[in-house]
Amino acid sequence: MVQPIDVVLDLLARHEHRLAWGELSRLMMESPTTATCHLVADLAHRVDVAAAGVATTRLAILSNYTAQPLAPLLQGHAVLSGLQLQVHVPAFDTWMQELLDPESELRRFDPHVVVIDLVADAVCPALAREFLRLSLDDVDAIVRQTSDLVETAVQSLSAWSRARVLVHLFEQPVAPTLGILDAGAGSHSHAISTLNLRLRAIATRSGNVSCVDTDRLVAELGYARWRDQRLWLMARIPYTTAAMHRIAAEQLRFIRALTGRARKLLVLDLDDILWGGVLGEVGPDGILLGPSYPGNAFVELQAAILELHRRGVVLALNSSNDADEALRLLDAHPSMLLRSEAFAAVRINWQDKAQNLVELSEELGLGLDACVFVDNSPSECARVRQALPEVLTLQLDGDPAGFAMRIRQLGVFDSLSYTAEDQRRGSFYRSEAQRGALRKTVASTDEYLASLGTELTVEAVGPPTAARAADLTQRTNQFNMTTRRRTRDEILTYIDSSQREAYVFSLNDRFGEQGVIGFATLEAGGDSELRIADFLVSCRVLKRRVETAMLTFLLERSRERGATHLVAEFRPTKRNAPFAGFYTSEGFAPRGEAEHPQFVRSTADAGAVVTHVRLVRRPTESTPA
Amino acid sequence: MRSPRERALSVIAAILKVPVSSLDESSSPDSIDTWDSLQHLQMLLALEEEFNLQFPADATERLQTVGAILATLEECQQ
Numbered sequence: 001m002v003q004p005i006d007v008v009l010d011l012l013a014r015h016e017h018r019l020a021w022g023e024l025s026r027l028m029m030e031s032p033t034t035a036t037c038h039l040v041a042d043l044a045h046r047v048d049v050a051a052a053g054v055a056t057t058r059l060a061i062l063s064n065y066t067a068q069p070l071a072p073l074l075q076g077h078a079v080l081s082g083l084q085l086q087v088h089v090p091a092f093d094t095w096m097q098e099l100l101d102p103e104s105e106l107r108r109f110d111p112h113v114v115v116i117d118l119v120a121d122a123v124c125p126a127l128a129r130e131f132l133r134l135s136l137d138d139v140d141a142i143v144r145q146t147s148d149l150v151e152t153a154v155q156s157l158s159a160w161s162r163a164r165v166l167v168h169l170f171e172q173p174v175a176p177t178l179g180i181l182d183a184g185a186g187s188h189s190h191a192i193s194t195l196n197l198r199l200r201a202i203a204t205r206s207g208n209v210s211c212v213d214t215d216r217l218v219a220e221l222g223y224a225r226w227r228d229q230r231l232w233l234m235a236r237i238p239y240t241t242a243a244m245h246r247i248a249a250e251q252l253r254f255i256r257a258l259t260g261r262a263r264k265l266l267v268l269d270l271d272d273i274l275w276g277g278v279l280g281e282v283g284p285d286g287i288l289l290g291p292s293y294p295g296n297a298f299v300e301l302q303a304a305i306l307e308l309h310r311r312g313v314v315l316a317l318n319s320s321n322d323a324d325e326a327l328r329l330l331d332a333h334p335s336m337l338l339r340s341e342a343f344a345a346v347r348i349n350w351q352d353k354a355q356n357l358v359e360l361s362e363e364l365g366l367g368l369d370a371c372v373f374v375d376n377s378p379s380e381c382a383r384v385r386q387a388l389p390e391v392l393t394l395q396l397d398g399d400p401a402g403f404a405m406r407i408r409q410l411g412v413f414d415s416l417s418y419t420a421e422d423q424r425r426g427s428f429y430r431s432e433a434q435r436g437a438l439r440k441t442v443a444s445t446d447e448y449l450a451s452l453g454t455e456l457t458v459e460a461v462g463p464p465t466a467a468r469a470a471d472l473t474q475r476t477n478q479f480n481m482t483t484r485r486r487t488r489d490e491i492l493t494y495i496d497s498s499q500r501e502a503y504v505f506s507l508n509d510r511f512g513e514q515g516v517i518g519f520a521t522l523e524a525g526g527d528s529e530l531r532i533a534d535f536l537v538s539c540r541v542l543k544r545r546v547e548t549a550m551l552t553f554l555l556e557r558s559r560e561r562g563a564t565h566l567v568a569e570f571r572p573t574k575r576n577a578p579f580a581g582f583y584t585s586e587g588f589a590p591r592g593e594a595e596h597p598q599f600v601r602s603t604a605d606a607g608a609v610v611t612h613v614r615l616v617r618r619p620t621e622s623t624p625a
Numbered sequence: 626m627r628s629p630r631e632r633a634l635s636v637i638a639a640i641l642k643v644p645v646s647s648l649d650e651s652s653s654p655d656s657i658d659t660w661d662s663l664q665h666l667q668m669l670l671a672l673e674e675e676f677n678l679q680f681p682a683d684a685t686e687r688l689q690t691v692g693a694i695l696a697t698l699e700e701c702q703q
Contacts, residue, residue, distance in 0.1 A: 003635075003645060034671040035636040042642055069667050231670075234685065235663075241670050 008043050017051035022389025024079045029385070029393075034241055037076025044075060044084050053369070053390070054082040057259055059251075060111040060163075061087065062095035062153065064122040066236045073248040081256050081412070082369050082390065092236070093122075096149075099156045107160065113255055114161075116153055117168040117212075117247075119238045120192075123149065131188045132177050139191050147198035154206055164258050165209040166251060169196045172215055174223045210254055210416075217246055253414045263392060263412040264370040266308060267360060270319035270326055270348070272376035273396060273403075274302060274338060279321055279329065280539050280575070281475045290335045297400035302337040304404040309342055313413050314364060316345045318356045318373065320539060322478065322575060323348035350542055350578060353380050354387035372412060377540075379511050383448055449544060449612040452509045456549050459618040461502040461519075466491045468516045469504050472536060476519075477575040479547065480536040481568065481582070499524040501557070502534070505550055507541055517541045518550050522557060529600075530563040545610045551586055552607030553615055559603045567591070568599045629676070633698055636675050637691060640668040650692030668694075676702065 004027055011020035024040045024047075049056050059074065061067045071087040078085035088109040090098045098106035120128045124146045127139065134142070154165055170192050176182035182189055196211075203209040218226045221243060231237040239247065256262050271278045275298050276288025288295040309315055315338070319326060326348050330340045340346075345363045347356035353375070361368050369390040375381050381395040392412060396403050461469050470488040477483070486494070495502050505518030517538040525531040532554060537547045558566045568583050570576075580597075584590065586608065588599035627635075638645040641659045654660040660668075669680055672694070678701045680688070688694045 005644075034667070034674050035639040038642070038667075038671070039639040042639075066663070068663055069670070230682070231666075235666055237666075241674050 005039060005043065012043075012046055015051070017048045018053055018389070021047055021052040021054055021079070021082075022385075025389050026385060028076055028080050032077065032245070034073065034245075038072045039076075040079055041072040041075035044079050047084065049084050054084055055259060055261070056084045056086065057113065057255060058086045058088070058109060058111045059113045059115065059255065060106055060109060061089050061115045061117065062099070063089075063115070063117045063119075064093050064095070065117075065119055065232075065238050066092065067117070069237060070244055070248060073244055074251065077245075077248050077252055078255070080392065081252060081261050083252075083255065083259065083261060085255075096153065099153055102160075111161065111163045113166065113258060114157060114163045115166045115168070115212075115251060116150060118146075118150070118170075120170050121232070121238070122236075127188070127191060128173075131191075136186055139186075143191055143195045143198065146195055147202065150199060151202050154202060154209055158206070158208070162208070164254070165206070166212055166254050167199055167203065167209055168212045169199055169214045171218055174218075212247075212250055212254070217243070217250060221246060249411065253411050256412065257414040257416045261369070262415050263372050264312075265314045265316060265361075265364060265366045265372065266305065266413075267316045267318045267357060267371055267373045268305070269375040269377070269380070270317060270321055272400075273374060274298060274330075274336075275333075276400065278539070279326060280478050284325070284329045284333070287329070287333075289333060294400050295335065297403060299335055299337065300404040301400070301407060304407045306337050306342070308407070308413060309338075311413060312415070314366065315343050316360050316364065317343050317348060318353050318360065318375075319346075319348045320350055320353070320542070321348050322578070325575075352383070352543055354384050357384065357388055357391060372410065374407070379452075379509075382511070386448060386451075446612070452511075452544070452612065454544060454546070454612055455508040455614045455616060456518075456546060457506045457508065457616045457618050458503050458550075458553050459506075461491060461495055461504050463492065465504045465516065466495075469502065469519050472504075472516060472519045472538065473534065476536040476538060477573070478539050479542060479579050479582075480573075480576050481532070481579070482534055482571045483536075483573050483576065484534055486534075494521070500533075503553075505537075505546070505553075507546065514538075514541060518546065520550060520554055522554060522561075525567055527565075528563050529565045529567050530558045530561060532566065532568040535568065544613070546613060547582065548586060548608050549610040549613040549615055552610070553617075555601070555603055555605075555607040563603055566601050566603055568601075569594075570597045570599070572596070629698065629702065630695060632675060633672060633695055634691075636671050637668055637694070640664055640671055648691055650690065650695070652691040653689055672698065678702065 004023070008020050008023050011023060024044055027036055027040055047054070061070060067089045071089055074087055075085045088106060088111065090106060098104040101107070124142050126134060127142050150167060157163060157165065172192055173188045176188040178187060184190060200211055203211050225240055226243045227238060228240040231239070268274060276294050277286055279287060289298050290296065305315065323346070327340045330336055330338065345360050347360055349356070357368065357371065357373060361371060368388055372392045372394060373384055374394045374396055376395070376397055378395060378397070381393050384391055385393050394406070394410070396406065459465070467488045470486050470491050473484060473486045491502060494500055500521065500523040502521045503519070504516045505520070507514040507517045517540065519534055519536050520532060521534040522530045523533050535550070537550070555566055568588060570580060570583060572580060583599035587605065588601045591598045591600045634645050634648050638648060641657055641664060643657060643659065654665065666685065669684060669688070673679055676698060680697065680701065684697065688697055
């Protein structure tokens with residue numbers, strides 16, 4: 001079995017640093033476990049930062065507990081932020097000496113960011129373990145001493161470093177000895193609150209200090225999942241593994257903001273993201289968006305996105321849809337919170353979504369590494385992850401009830417301030433990376449299509465498949481050449497004639513069975529001609545040349561039946577206009593109008609061979625019921 | 626889907642920064658330089674995370690070879 005480490009080492013050996021980093025990002029996205037963090041952290045250091053288009057940052061952790069286990073977690077998670085993080089953890093409890101000693105390793109390390117995380121059990125044990133033995137004056141003194149210690153640390157650091165400091169606030173006691181009486185002046189909780197207020201005051205005074213709100217993290221995890229008493233007693237590690245991951249993620253939010261690597265652009269799909277359902281299939285009245293479930297889940301998601309917009313995040317759309325219809329819906333639907341004007345740019349078309357992202361990035365002047373892409377489809381997300389690894393791709397699927405919180409918890413848009421300018425739109429910058437990405441995208445579309453392992457199975461329609469075929473004729477609006485709606489019975493009647501044939505096409509690829517996605521019919525016209533009466537393809541599988549493969553099959557079939565020419569018709573509707581040029585692009589010649597545009601092709605020419613689609617003909621007898 | 630044994634070895638290899646192929650039942654702190662007490666602890670934590678279980682309290686002391694770790698994992702999973 002090929003180990004992920006071998007894939008990355010191989011890429012590095014071939015000097016493909018950007019791809020190697022992309023592979024590390026993919027590993028972290030798929031499975032952000034401790035083991036993966038260790039693996040990725042180790043490999044990240046072998047990547048050439050300049051070649052990969054990422055940045056290096058130096059972080060020092062000053063703590064009075066065993067902090068080494070945090071380092072690989074930080075380094076692993078940092079990969080997703082385009083950061084090769086170097087972490088220095090001084091030997092146990094030597095942090096103050098390292099700060100003061102001009103010859104220390106900490107000085108030589110010269111950190112960009114310094115974390116100060118002191119757990120109460122170690123820095124003010126009397127407060128933590130024997131609170132009731134202390135007088136009010138004692139408590140006061142300990143609180144002062146502890147905050148003075150932190151202030152001394154901050155000042156010593158600023159004497160020789162311009163590093164940004166992250167001070168972890170202290171946890172509220174979860175089980176104070178006074179129990180229900182522990183409240184107000186003189187209580188344990190009050191002592192910790194006072195201590196934290198003093199730390200916040202240090203931050204305000206110093207200008208380069210931020211505070212990590214520990215209580216918020218504890219609230220998120222719950223104390224039982226935060227604190228590991230067993231590890232504390234055995235090895236002076238106060239936190240559970242889950243807590244350490246959460247702490248690393250929180251520290252990275254600050255680091256990203258400090259190094260200007262906050263993401264600034266949120267690019268959204270439309271169907272099953274801003275509303276439930278596929279607009280092209282159900283129409284504007286069929287989408288789910290409103291006061292009842294699940295429509296209200298999508299309203300909540302829109303509210304969360306709108307808040308980000310107020311925060312200064314730029315919004316854009318990247319969707320496979322009819323642009324006019326989609327934009328009209330955005331502005332007309334009564335429950336829509338995000339109107340078309342909220343989006344700084346849109347790409348609503350039938351183009352490759354990775355290509356759309358590159359264009360959006362160019363148009364808005366925001367680097368791909370500043371972009372978050374949100375989509376419902378596993379294949380679209382895989383495509384973008386593969387083509388544009390610097391984009392943070394979030395696949396939102398499953399129960400929409402959880403979507404709003406997942407957007408809120410992304411934590412990648414943090415900046416160090418929130419100004420009127422952010423409220424308007426924030427600042428833009430250009431990146432060189434996107435030009436390289438443009439070239440890369442064009443080249444890799446074919447590779448990507450080849451990697452899908454697409455298999456197209458064609459079989460003549462029979463009783464078991466007639467219902468699905470009928471369904472397809474009723475729901476497919478965009479890639480539908482003649483838009484004839486047929487019921488199951490009509491189809492069964494239709495095929496009950498030697499003059500007519502109907503076929504269903506099913507697609508299978510590395511993402512699984514896509515089911516029946518195409519339908520076509522052939523009927524005898526005069527003069528050894530066969531006519532394509534129906535030709536439609538589900539919009540889920542467009543941009544893969546599946547329709548070309550279908551046409552190639554029909555040409556072959558026509559030849560088998562002895563026809564010299566294959567004729568086709570296009571009946572324009574509001575929805576299928578983007579595909580009016582299909583037959584012409586497939587080598588058909590226009591032939592008069594009659595009622596609607598007609599096209600013709602000689603069956604003597606073989607159809608185009610679509611190399612990445614394997615066509616399989618299945619005999620009807622073996623079709624399962 | 627990888628076997629529990631393959632998953633465990635991947636985790637151990639990642640923490641110790643050695644190739645999976647270099648690990649066998651007898652691998653121990655004596656045979657692997659990077660296997661010190663802190664790595665030992667991190668390895669056990671990572672395995673607990675991977676298999677969603679908790680090792681018994683004396684595991685840190687007892688589990689001093691890859692073989693012992695794999696055997697205990699099998700026990701814990703039943």
